[in-house]
Amino acid sequence: MLKVDNLSLKYGQSQILFDVSLVAKRGEITTLMGNNGVGKTSFLKAIAGRHPYSAGKLEVDGTHLSHPSAFAAARAGIAYVPQGREVFPLMTVLENLETGFACLPKSEHVIPDEIFALFPVLQEMQARRGGDLSGGQQQQLAIARALVTRPKVLLLDEPTEGIQPNIIQQIGDALQQLRGKGEMAILLVEQNADFAYGNADQIYVMERGTMKLDVHKSEISKASLLEHLSL
Numbered sequence: 001m002l003k004v005d006n007l008s009l010k011y012g013q014s015q016i017l018f019d020v021s022l023v024a025k026r027g028e029i030t031t032l033m034g035n036n037g038v039g040k041t042s043f044l045k046a047i048a049g050r051h052p053y054s055a056g057k058l059e060v061d062g063t064h065l066s067h068p069s070a071f072a073a074a075r076a077g078i079a080y081v082p083q084g085r086e087v088f089p090l091m092t093v094l095e096n097l098e099t100g101f102a103c104l105p106k107s108e109h110v111i112p113d114e115i116f117a118l119f120p121v122l123q124e125m126q127a128r129r130g131g132d133l134s135g136g137q138q139q140q141l142a143i144a145r146a147l148v149t150r151p152k153v154l155l156l157d158e159p160t161e162g163i164q165p166n167i168i169q170q171i172g173d174a175l176q177q178l179r180g181k182g183e184m185a186i187l188l189v190e191q192n193a194d195f196a197y198g199n200a201d202q203i204y205v206m207e208r209g210t211m212k213l214d215v216h217k218s219e220i221s222k223a224s225l226l227e228h229l230s231l
C-alpha cells in the first residue's frame, strides 16, 4: 500500500502542491484525475523520487521513505511509468527491459514470464530497437520495464495519451490482470475519462495543487465525475 500524507512541492519559489494526501491499496487501481496543470505529474514525480517534496510523508507497506532518490524509491518498490514513456530508442526491447534490473539484486536479474504473457508483442519484438516500435508498443514496453522491478506500487502517468483504441484496450486488460493478482497498488493518472472511470476502484480529483475529491467508484457516477472535472 502507498500512503502519502500532506505532501507539498515547489518549483523554486512557486508552490505547486499543497498538503496532498492519497492512499493507494494493494489489489486496487487508484485513479488520479484533474485538468491540465493541476499538479498530477508533479505528484507522481515526488513519489518516484524524481523531484524533491518540501513537506509531507511517504510510506510503502508501512515503511516510511524519507525524501527518497529515484533509485531509493525504486529499491523500496515504487515503479514509475512516466508520461511520454522514456523508452531508450537505440536500445533493443530486451535491453530496455533489462534496465529494470538496476534496482534488483543479481539473483533476481530475470525477466518474469508473466511480463511477456501480459504483452506478447514484446516477446516477438525483443530484438527490435525501442525507437522502432509504435507509440502503443512503446507504452507497453514502458509498463513492462516498470514491472521488471517487481514493484509494490506501480505509478502510471497518462498511459493512454496518443495511443490507438485497440492498444488502450490491451493496456486496460493488462492493468486489470495486475489488479487481480493483488500483488501491487496501482496509481493511475489519466485524462481519458472512459479509461480512468472504467478501470478505477478509488477515484481522486486534484484541483490547483490540492485534493478535491476522494471517492470509491461505487459512490459516484461517471456523469458526476465529469461534472467535478469540468468545474
Ligand SMILES: Nc1ncnc2c1ncn2[C@@H]1O[C@H](COP(=O)(O)OP(=O)(O)OP(=O)(O)O)[C@@H](O)[C@H]1O
Binding pocket: 011, 016, 034, 035, 036, 037, 038, 039, 040, 041, 042, 043
Ligand atoms: N520543472 C518545472 N519547473 C517549473 N514549473 C513546473 C515544472 N514542471 C511543472 N511545472 C508547473 O507545475 C504545474 C503543475 O504541472 P504538472 O505537470 O504537475 O501538472 P499536470 O496536472 O500533470 O498537468 P498535465 O495534465 O498537463 O500533464 C504547472 O503549472 C506546470 O507549468
